[in-house]
Every structure is written in C-alpha cells, then in structure tokens.
Amino acid sequence: MTDVDRLFRTYNAALVRYLTRRLGDRDWAEEVAQETFVRALRQTAIQNERAWLFAVATNLVRDEARKDMRRRKHLALLAEEERESRVESEETTVERAQEAAMARKAVDALAERDRLALLMREEGLDYTEIAEALELSPGSVGTTLSRARRRLVESYEALQKAQNEREKNAAS
Amino acid sequence: MQHPDEGTIHSWLDGALPTRESAELEAHVQGCAQCAAAVAEARGFIAGASRILTALDSVPSGVVPVAKRSKSRDWPVWRAAAAIVIVALGSFVVLKDRVGRTDQRVSDLSSGSIASTQTTAAQTAVPQAAAAPTLNAAVPSQRETPRVGAKQMVVPEATGGVRAATPRAEPAGAANKPMVSGVQIADANARENASSLPVAGIVSAGQPTQFSRGNSAVAMDAATTSSLPRDVGRRRGVGASTTLYELSPGDTVVLTQATELRLESVAATGAATQRSVVTNGAGVMAKSAAPDTQHRAVAAQRDAQSTAQSATPPTAPPRGAAGVANASNTISWVDSATGARMTLSGRHSVRELEEIRQKIERLRAAEAAEKKRP
Numbered sequence: 029m030t031d032v033d034r035l036f037r038t039y040n041a042a043l044v045r046y047l048t049r050r051l052g053d054r055d056w057a058e059e060v061a062q063e064t065f066v067r068a069l070r071q072t073a074i075q076n077e078r079a080w081l082f083a084v085a086t087n088l089v090r091d092e093a094r095k096d097m098r099r100r101k102h103l104a105l106l107a108e109e110e111r112e113s114r115v116e117s118e119e120t121t122v123e124r125a126q127e128a129a130m131a132r133k134a135v136d137a138l139a140e141r142d143r144l145a146l147l148m149r150e151e152g153l154d155y156t157e158i159a160e161a162l163e164l165s166p167g168s169v170g171t172t173l174s175r176a177r178r179r180l181v182e183s184y185e186a187l188q189k190a191q192n193e194r195e196k197n198a199a200s
Numbered sequence: 201m202q203h204p205d206e207g208t209i210h211s212w213l214d215g216a217l218p219t220r221e222s223a224e225l226e227a228h229v230q231g232c233a234q235c236a237a238a239v240a241e242a243r244g245f246i247a248g249a250s251r252i253l254t255a256l257d258s259v260p261s262g263v264v265p266v267a268k269r270s271k272s273r274d275w276p277v278w279r280a281a282a283a284i285v286i287v288a289l290g291s292f293v294v295l296k297d298r299v300g301r302t303d304q305r306v307s308d309l310s311s312g313s314i315a316s317t318q319t320t321a322a323q324t325a326v327p328q329a330a331a332a333p334t335l336n337a338a339v340p341s342q343r344e345t346p347r348v349g350a351k352q353m354v355v356p357e358a359t360g361g362v363r364a365a366t367p368r369a370e371p372a373g374a375a376n377k378p379m380v381s382g383v384q385i386a387d388a389n390a391r392e393n394a395s396s397l398p399v400a401g402i403v404s405a406g407q408p409t410q411f412s413r414g415n416s417a418v419a420m421d422a423a424t425t426s427s428l429p430r431d432v433g434r435r436r437g438v439g440a441s442t443t444l445y446e447l448s449p450g451d452t453v454v455l456t457q458a459t460e461l462r463l464e465s466v467a468a469t470g471a472a473t474q475r476s477v478v479t480n481g482a483g484v485m486a487k488s489a490a491p492d493t494q495h496r497a498v499a500a501q502r503d504a505q506s507t508a509q510s511a512t513p514p515t516a517p518p519r520g521a522a523g524v525a526n527a528s529n530t531i532s533w534v535d536s537a538t539g540a541r542m543t544l545s546g547r548h549s550v551r552e553l554e555e556i557r558q559k560i561e562r563l564r565a566a567e568a569a570e571k572k573r574p
Contacts, residue, residue: 049256124255131255150253155216170216171207174242178206181248 042151060088083161134184142176201228209242453546
C-alpha cells in the first residue's frame with residue numbers, strides 16, 4: 029500500500045464529509061478531496077497529515093474561480109431541492125428537507141473561520157490540527173469553537189422558531 | 201481558580217486542555233454551580249451543533265442528483281414502452297395464430313362465404329389464377345374440388361381480409377343465398393353471377409349442370425348460417441361434458457368436451473386443430489359417398505386447368521361435395537384455451553359443422569368473458 033493509498037483510506041471519508049458539509053455538494057466535495065490527495069502525492073514530507081489535508085482542502089475550496097463556477101450549480105441544486113420539498117408529499121421527507129435547509133442557513137451564517145473550525149472538529153481534528161490547518165494560534169481554537177457552536181445553535185433555533193410561527197400562522 | 205471562560209470549557213470538554221489544567225477545572229466545576237451550568241450549556245451547544253451539522257448530510261449529493269432524478273423519472277416511460285412492445289408482440293403471435301386458423305377454417309368453410317367471395321371476386325377482379333397454385337398446393341386440407349378450393353383460398357387473401365369470407369359478410373345480391381361446397385358454386389353460376397368473372401378457375405367452375413342441388417338444402421343451409429346456435433341443454437359426465445345446441449327448431453348439434461387435459465394437445469394446439477379437422481374431414485368425406493362420375497368430371501376439368509391443379513398433391517384424391525345435409529357428421533378439435541378435445545356432431549355437413557363450431561366457440565368465449573366479470 030502506497031502512502032497515498034493509506035492517506036486516502038484513512039482520511040477520505042472524514043474529508044469528504046467535512047467538505048460536503050462545508051459546500052453542501054457531495055460531488056464537489058469528492059472532487060476537492062481527490063484534488064487534495066493529488067496534492068499530497070506531490071508533497072515530500074507532511075508533518076501532521078490530517079491537518080495538512082484539511083488545510084489544503086479548505087484552501088482549494090477558497091479558490092474563487094472554482095467557487096464561482098460551482099456556486100451556480102449549487103444554486104441550481106438548492107432550487108431543485110426547494111422544488112422537491114414542495115412537491116414531496118411524505119411529511120418526514122419534508123421535515124428532513126426543512127431541517128437540512130435550516131442547518132445550511134445556520135452554517136452559512138457563521139464566519140468562515142468559525143465554520144471551518146467547527147467542521148474540522150466534527151471530523152475529529154484536534155485543536156492543534158485545526159490551528160495548523162486554519163493558521164490559528166492553538167489557544168484561540170477553543171474560543172473559536174465555542175463561539176461557532178453557540179452561534180450555530182442559536183441561529184438554528186431562531187430559524188426553527190420562525191418556521192414554527194409561520195406554520196402556526198398558516199394553520200390559523 | 202477563576203471562573204473559566206466559555207472557550208476553555210469547550211476546550212476542556214473537547215479534551216484539548218493539558219492534564220493539569222483539566223484537573224483544576226474539573227475540581228472547580230464540581231464546587232461552582234455557575235460554572236456547572238456553563239458546562240452543561242456548553243455540552244448542549246456541542247451536541248446541538250453536532251446534530252445540526254449532521255442534518256447537512258441529508259442534503260442529496262450535489263449537482264448530479266438532478267440528472268439522476270430525471271433518469272428515474274424516465275423509468276415509467278421506458279417501462280410503459282417495454283410493456284407496449286411485449287403486448288404488441290404477444291398479440292401479434294396470437295393474431296397470427298388465429299388468422300392462420302381462420303384461413304384453415306375458411307378453406308373448410310362453405311356456405312355463405314363462397315357466395316360472398318364470389319361477388320367480391322367479381323367486383324375486384326383480383327389475380328386469382330396466379331395466386332391459386334401456391335395456395336392450393338400449400339393447403340392440404342382442402343376438400344372441395346380444386347377450383348373451388350383455389351377460389352376460396354385466394355379471394356379472402358386478395359381482398360385483404362378473412363372477414364370478406366366470413367358468414368357475416370353475406371352479400372345481399374343475386375348470390376345472397378348461402379351455399380355449401382362446389383354445389384353452390386354451380387348454383388350461383390347458374391344465376392350468371394360467376395360467368396362474368398375474369399378468373400379462369402371460377403369461370404370454368406361454372407358448370408351449372410354438374411352439381412345442382414335442391415333448393416330445400418340451400419334453404420336449410422341459409423337457416424343454419426343465419427341463426428345463432430342456442431344452448432338448450434347440458435350434461436356433465438366423468439371425463440366429458442355434453443352441450444346440446446339448437447340451430448333452428450328441430451335442428452340440433454351435440455358438442456362434447458373431453459375434460460381431461462392432454463399435454464401433447466396443449467403443446468401443439470394449432471397443429472392439432474388442423475390435424476383433427478383433416479382427419480375427421482377425410483373420414484366424413486369417405487362417408488359422404490360422392491358419385492364417382494362427379495369426381496372424374498372434376499378431375500378432367502382440373503387437368504384442363506392451369507398449374508394450380510397440377511400442383512395439388514397427388515396423394516389427396518379429388519373429393520366430392522363435402523358432407524350431405526341429411527347425414528350425421530362429426531368433427532373434433534382441440535380447444536386452444538382449455539386444451540380439451542371437443543367433438544361436435546349433428547346432421548350437417550362437415551363444413552357446416554365447422555361453421556357452427558366457430559359460432560359455438562364465439563358463444564362460449566362470450567360466456568367465459570361474462571363469467572369472469574365480477
């Protein structure tokens with residue numbers, strides 16, 4: 029097993045999940061993850077593999093040209109999702125779609141650094157790795173994460189509350 | 201120790217604090233209600249954030265699902281198309297089979313169909329002479345004089361439908377009386393119907409004196425073909441059930457259905473039908489005792505005819521008018537639906553019985569359809 033094979037097997041799942049959550053697009057996420065591993069091939073020595081991979085992936089996502097191109101597709105996807113959630117008769121599916129939409133909204137409302145730190149943490153990166161990947165001081169990761177979590181939960185709850193009120197109004 | 205800030209609490213819960221700091225904080229939280237509440241809140245945020253992020257995973261995977269979904273939407277269309285093709289192929293096979301069998305019957309049929317085909321032929325002037333040889337040779341079950349047989353086979357083909365030859369299409373013209381076998385051809389020719397036909401076979405068949413038949417017989421045939429058989433009685437026995445059909449008052453036929461199922465018959469339905477018809481027909485022919493002189497006359501005419509006649513298998517001897525109205529005849533076949541051996545007997549010619557059989561089969565099919573309906 030080559031080094032890249034090992035890297036791929038060890039980190040691909042987490043990286044793709046992280047990127048998917050970050051981008052809201054699994055295909056795009058897989059593409060970025062692959063590109064990340066390709067870059068790892070060219071690298072002679074990587075100190076902290078996981079931190080390096082997540083950092084490279086995050087930088088790739090920041091590539092504006094790609095983002096712009098993909099954003100259009102992403103918007104198309106969101107539009108499609110919205111259409112789907114309207115047509116879907118199954119209530120659980122609608123609920124899940126609503127949840128996902130609200131989660132997406134809440135995550136998007138976060139500051140980029142908070143968001144990335146949180147997503148990386150969810151993939152099991154420790155504070156040192158997150159600091160390395162995001163070029164933060166290790167001491168600030170806790171603060172970044174606590175802020176990200178609080179804001180995420182609070183904005184999600186606010187969205188949920190608004191949704192409930194809309195439903196109540198629609199019902200009455 | 202001071203009250204830890206939120207970031208430190210998260211670091212502690214994430215296991216990111218050094219061992220010593222972690223122990224200090226743990227000790228403090230145990231004795232500080234405010235910090236214990238803060239820790240509980242932090243735990244809630246960690247769990248909540250994690251749950252919210254998991255909700256993102258239910259987002260379908262990206263741009264591709266659009267294409268995937270459209271593909272899945274196409275599925276019913278393809279399925280419907282496949283179903284249509286299968287049904288079409290199936291009905292083609294069935295229809296082909298039926299048409300084949302109908303052709304077979306047509307060649308065996310007589311009354312009504314001859315009269316109708318004659319007029320049709322007269323009007324359309326189809327190239328029957330050319331088509332006759334092949335058809336004549338190809339159909340081994342013809343029991344009429346060759347000319348008549350050729351005409352019967354050709355006309356429905358050339359006029360584009362078996363329907364033209366079915367009893368329902370009886371013309372209301374001069375030849376409107378349904379007739380049986382070559383005798384009726386003569387009869388019709390006597391009415392100067394066929395004399396104007398451009399087809400050699402039919403014209404030469406117009407020998408009015410050859411086979412003339414009593415008007416009463418013709419009238420009886422007319423009654424036979426025009427009225428539908430009526431089911432007047434049934435009897436079920438072991439191995440067979442018998443149905444009595446009344447065609448007209450006092451004129452009955454007996455339909456016997458063997459209820460045992462024979463695999464061989466099922467496997468070769470069409471062939472079995474044909475075989476049974478031929479065999480029984482031949483048997484009846486032998487009984488019908490047509491005068492030898494008629495045979496010879498017919499043979500002579502046939503020799504003088506086109507290649508259609510020479511193409512007739514020599515093993516099939518020229519037969520006289522099939523069936524005599526007053527003799528009791530029997531035909532049998534294998535029912536294609538049930539595989540049962542059916543026998544129909546009555547005081548009719550084999551051709552008439554064949555026609556009656558068709559009517560009875562139609563009647564039975566209608567009954568079966570009625571039964572199926574809830």
